[in-house]
Amino acid sequence: MKAAKILHELEKEDIRILAAVELGMKKHEMVPIKHISFFARFDLEETEYRLDRVHKIGLLQRNKVGSVAYCLNSEGYDVLALHTLFSKGHIESIGPSLGKGKESDVYRCLTKDNIQVALKLHRLGQTSFRNIRKFRSYVEDRTHTSWLYISRLSAKREYEGLNRVYKLHLRTPKPIAQNRHALVMSIIQGEEISKFDELNNPAQHFNEIIREYKLFFSEAHVIHGDLCEFNILLNPDDQILIIDWPQWEDWNHPNAKELVTRDITNLCAFFKKKGVESNPDEIIQDILVLNPKFRTNL
Ligand SMILES: Nc1ncnc2c1ncn2[C@@H]1O[C@H](COP(=O)(O)OP(=O)(O)OP(=O)(O)O)[C@@H](O)[C@H]1O
Ligand SMILES: [Mg+2]
Known part of the structure; x- marks a missing residue:
């Protein structure tokens, strides 16, 4: 998985700039540099340097017309979720794919205690998002942020639902953690x-x-x-x-x-x-x- 490989190459300032773009995306489709600088608490020079670097690594999308502005792409969002799950110790390494659903990617992972778990990344609305990118030089409608929002909402819903049913000790995966569009649960065979x-x-x-x-x-x-x-x-x-x-x-x-x-x-x-x-x-x-x-x- 691309985000997992990239994560190890990133410096903490890169994560901070990604998180600042994410914050800016609550209000903007494409976040202007001065907002990113404000959220990251970096001066403009540092902000531009970091944005350029993270854009080259392939975690951001930059608009092509008007003043420069950025948004996260799906790898950028993966990186933020994985970074949080890694730092909390819920996962330490990501292995092969366990399955691909209609709207998700599921991977076999190891926790810091060497326990195998499943990581499900919810990916809603991204096909249409890609189509929009293909046909326009910049994105102007709300579909842009909605993939991020609905993917997070979907993971959150699943985590809540699993918590409710797991208490019954029936045969459903055990929910372990959730961050953004990512859900960690016990691995099941079948x-x-x-x-x-x-x-x-x-x-x-x-x-x-x-x-x-x-x-x-x-x-x-x-x-x-x-x-x-x-x-x-x-x-x-x-x-x-x-x-x-x-x-x-x-x-x-x-x-x-x-x-x-x-x-x-x-x-x-x-x-x-x-x-x-x-x-x-x-x-x-x-x-x-x-x-x-x-x-x-x-
Ligand atoms: N906890 C788990 N352990 C092992 N494999 C899993 C686990 N959860 C999912 N998988 C595998 O990944 C595949 C896709 O998972 P799932 O059905 O949850 O996603 P989906 O169909 O994309 O979901 P959605 O309907 O939300 O789009 C499953 O068919 C299964 O093979
Ligand atoms: Mg399914």
Whole structure:
């Protein structure tokens, strides 16, 4: 991973300049140098020297028209998150990729105590961000900062959701730390059930998933919100694991019924292809009535 390699070459002043650009991005699409200088508490000369250096390393984007201004690119944002996680000892080294989701990169890492953990970097809205960069000489709409904001929000949501469900001691990853768009969690072994042509005990897995889903709902008051064959893993002991929690919602969410319906409909459709017949409406009702709010008006 590029950011991990670069991190070791950086001086603490480089990190400070990146953090100053990040601060400036709360208000600006492209942050003018004098604002960066203010946030970094460097004089203009030092600020320009650092910006130039960090830009050459490939962590910033510079505008091409008007007065000089900068914003972080995704590697710059990775560097800031990794720097924080490294300095807190949550990770010490980054290894190979564990998987690539629709909107994330997941890596195998080691902590300072040599424990293996998973690092998930949320990457929302970056495809459109790249397209914008390709077609314009400078970026002028809010899409620019929104990738950074929504990626951070997504990691934060997943961390909160995992904290809520992990307390139940079911088979979900253990949340360890979160910073910006990065989430550190326990590593789990397994393959997505979508990858299996045949499952040994499809009916048993199906029942186990429903049983856990009910516990998430009734005990943690959480709806997964993105339950599908890509987010259910099967470990070598043939046990299921449920991952990918950024889209969770509280069981009292105004769309709770729709979210449960979508999750269970997806699940039943996948298992139907594996020969498991079920009645989704009945299962959805069984789940919803666990919340007193739904008992009277189903
Ligand atoms: N804790 C973990 N341990 C080991 N591998 C993991 C872990 N979390 C995720 N992975 C691997 O990375 C892949 C992508 O993870 P995940 O499903 O959480 O991301 P995603 O699909 O991009 O999420 P999103 O739906 O938020 O875009 C998984 O399919 C899995 O192979
Ligand atoms: Mg996924």
